[in-house]
Amino acid sequence: MSALLVIDGLTAGYGGLPIIDNINLIVAPSEIVLIIGPNGAGKSTAIKSVFALTSIISGSIRFGDREITGIATQKLVPMGIAAVPQSRNIFPSLTVRENLDIGTYAAPPHDRAEVEERVLTLFPDLKQKLDQPAGELSGGQRQMVTLGRALMSEPRLLLLDEPTAGLSPAYLERIFDLILDIRKAGVTILMVEQNARQALSIADRAYVLVNGRNFASDTGANLLASDEIRRSFLGGTRPS
Amino acid sequence: MMEFINFYLIPGLALGSIYALGAIGISMIFGILRFAHFAHGDVMTLGAYGTLTAVWLSGLHPLLALPVGIVLAVAAVLLADKIFYKPLRDLPTIYTVIASFGVALIFRSLIQLIWGSQNQVFIRGVQKPLVLFDMIRVSALHLEAIAIIVIAAVALHYFLTRTKTGRSMRAVSDNPELARVAGLDTEKVVRSTWIIGGSLAAIAGVLAGLDTNIQPNLGWNLILPMFAATILGGIGKPMGALLGGMVIGLIEELSAYPWITDEPLINPGYKSATAFLIMVILLIFRPQGLLKGRLL
Numbered sequence: 303m304s305a306l307l308v309i310d311g312l313t314a315g316y317g318g319l320p321i322i323d324n325i326n327l328i329v330a331p332s333e334i335v336l337i338i339g340p341n342g343a344g345k346s347t348a349i350k351s352v353f354a355l356t357s358i359i360s361g362s363i364r365f366g367d368r369e370i371t372g373i374a375t376q377k378l379v380p381m382g383i384a385a386v387p388q389s390r391n392i393f394p395s396l397t398v399r400e401n402l403d404i405g406t407y408a409a410p411p412h413d414r415a416e417v418e419e420r421v422l423t424l425f426p427d428l429k430q431k432l433d434q435p436a437g438e439l440s441g442g443q444r445q446m447v448t449l450g451r452a453l454m455s456e457p458r459l460l461l462l463d464e465p466t467a468g469l470s471p472a473y474l475e476r477i478f479d480l481i482l483d484i485r486k487a488g489v490t491i492l493m494v495e496q497n498a499r500q501a502l503s504i505a506d507r508a509y510v511l512v513n514g515r516n517f518a519s520d521t522g523a524n525l526l527a528s529d530e531i532r533r534s535f536l537g538g539t540r541p542s
Numbered sequence: 543m544m545e546f547i548n549f550y551l552i553p554g555l556a557l558g559s560i561y562a563l564g565a566i567g568i569s570m571i572f573g574i575l576r577f578a579h580f581a582h583g584d585v586m587t588l589g590a591y592g593t594l595t596a597v598w599l600s601g602l603h604p605l606l607a608l609p610v611g612i613v614l615a616v617a618a619v620l621l622a623d624k625i626f627y628k629p630l631r632d633l634p635t636i637y638t639v640i641a642s643f644g645v646a647l648i649f650r651s652l653i654q655l656i657w658g659s660q661n662q663v664f665i666r667g668v669q670k671p672l673v674l675f676d677m678i679r680v681s682a683l684h685l686e687a688i689a690i691i692v693i694a695a696v697a698l699h700y701f702l703t704r705t706k707t708g709r710s711m712r713a714v715s716d717n718p719e720l721a722r723v724a725g726l727d728t729e730k731v732v733r734s735t736w737i738i739g740g741s742l743a744a745i746a747g748v749l750a751g752l753d754t755n756i757q758p759n760l761g762w763n764l765i766l767p768m769f770a771a772t773i774l775g776g777i778g779k780p781m782g783a784l785l786g787g788m789v790i791g792l793i794e795e796l797s798a799y800p801w802i803t804d805e806p807l808i809n810p811g812y813k814s815a816t817a818f819l820i821m822v823i824l825l826i827f828r829p830q831g832l833l834k835g836r837l838l
Binding site for chain 2: 353355375376377378379380385387390391392393394395396400403404405407408409451455
């Protein structure tokens with residue numbers, strides 16, 4: 303099976319200042335791939351680079367058989383990539399329905415009603431809130447709105463930048479369950495996550511970045527079992 | 543009572559309509575492009591002169607010749623955006639604000655160069671007022687202005703809530719970075735903003751020209767009350783700006799009504815000051831404007 307996303311020797315950052323240095327990363331179709339690492343390791347920069355929100359200094363990014371390095375952000379959605387930024391990721395004054403609708407504008411789905419039905423089956427909480435401004439929802443519900451918006455474009459690859467940031471533990475579990483459901487629906491996922499321990503338990507594979515460089519990569523289970531990774535990145539204690 | 547309606551209320555609503563049409567554009571441009579467009583008054587003037595030329599050439603009524611003024615105003619703002627504003631888009635907005643002052647001067651100078659600086663009129667002679675129910679005596683123009691703002695309000699609301707472009711505009715105004723991530727065509731949104739803002743400005747310019755006369759400072763003289771209306775409505779919210787325009791227009795006219803004694807409450811010479819007083823009070827106590835929400 304050929305890779306869906308290949309990041310090859312990528313050096314990128316902001317305003318010419320590199321944050322990540324010579325990163326390599328591969329995502330195969332239907333995988334959940336996780337990027338973890340300490341603060342400032344360049345995790346978000348890596349994911350933003352795929353979405354052309356950083357300045358790329360060298361290296362390449364390939365999606366399927368297409369080179370997408372330097373392609374404008376707007377053009378990536380029609381190609382089948384959708385992204386959920388970490389913060390400010392909804393349109394607060396638009397209703398929930400309008401937020402979802404925005405997801406279809408760049409990449410009109412084959413059957414809009416059917417896609418919306420599927421998205422609302424994933425996020426039943428939103429059904430009663432469709433006509434409410436998204437800004438009035440709770441943090442967890444907003445996260446569902448933004449995930450829903452991204453899924454409305456029927457992406458092949460979904461990029462998630464810390465999908466559980468700032469959420470209560472109850473919502474945290476739900477979001478991870480939802481991510482598994484989304485993958486089950488055939489969407490490949492590349493995500494950055496602070497709650498590394500829980501995220502590793504749902505990830506197929508993970509990359510550990512340190513100081514903007516590849517530090518380690520392995521299956522989620524192996525990284526969870528590794529003493530070194532646990533000591534350095536997962537807070538030391540053995541999972542119960 | 544009839545005097546109040548004939549000489550204060552209806553002229554106030556008509557003046558408010560003119561302010562509102564200009565303020566909607568200023569507010570939308572602020573919401574989408576994040577800068578105060580000081581050339582907006584001169585876009586109105588361009589619309590008025592474009593229409594005037596069409597009236598000269600065709601002999602049509604100014605409101606029928608309006609499309610020519612609209613086309614001229616829209617072409618002018620699209621060109622100004624391409625040449626002056628777009629290259630400054632990624633810099634702090636103060637650069638674009640100052641550029642818009644420059645564009646205002648360019649527009650005004652070109653108008654003086656092409657049409658001269660003397661006063662012109664759309665229709666010569668005294669216009670007879672319309673008499674309704676034997677009691678209401680109003681100018682047809684004022685009723686037309688009020689009708690236009692009602693149509694504009696309904697059309698704008700429909701556009702912003704029901705159409706793809708309108709919703710995209712609200713999305714860009716809400717969260718431009720996410721709009722880009724969601725794949726929205728932000729340049730198309732910017733273009734639509736100029737087209738709508740320029741069109742409404744041209745209509746406002748023609749109405750203002752019909753109400754008084756046409757001269758190169760026509761729109762520039764209206765820019766301050768229009769900004770007051772924009773702020774009153776909550777900057778970046780066109781429906782708020784529309785309401786703000788109506789309120790400012792009404793306050794200006796009604797402040798001259800002899801509310802207490804037989805004398806005007808406030809000398810009409812100071813009527814624009816009353817609007818500003820309201821604006822200052824509002825900025826202190828309710829700086830977010832009258833309405834909540836954005837761009838609606």
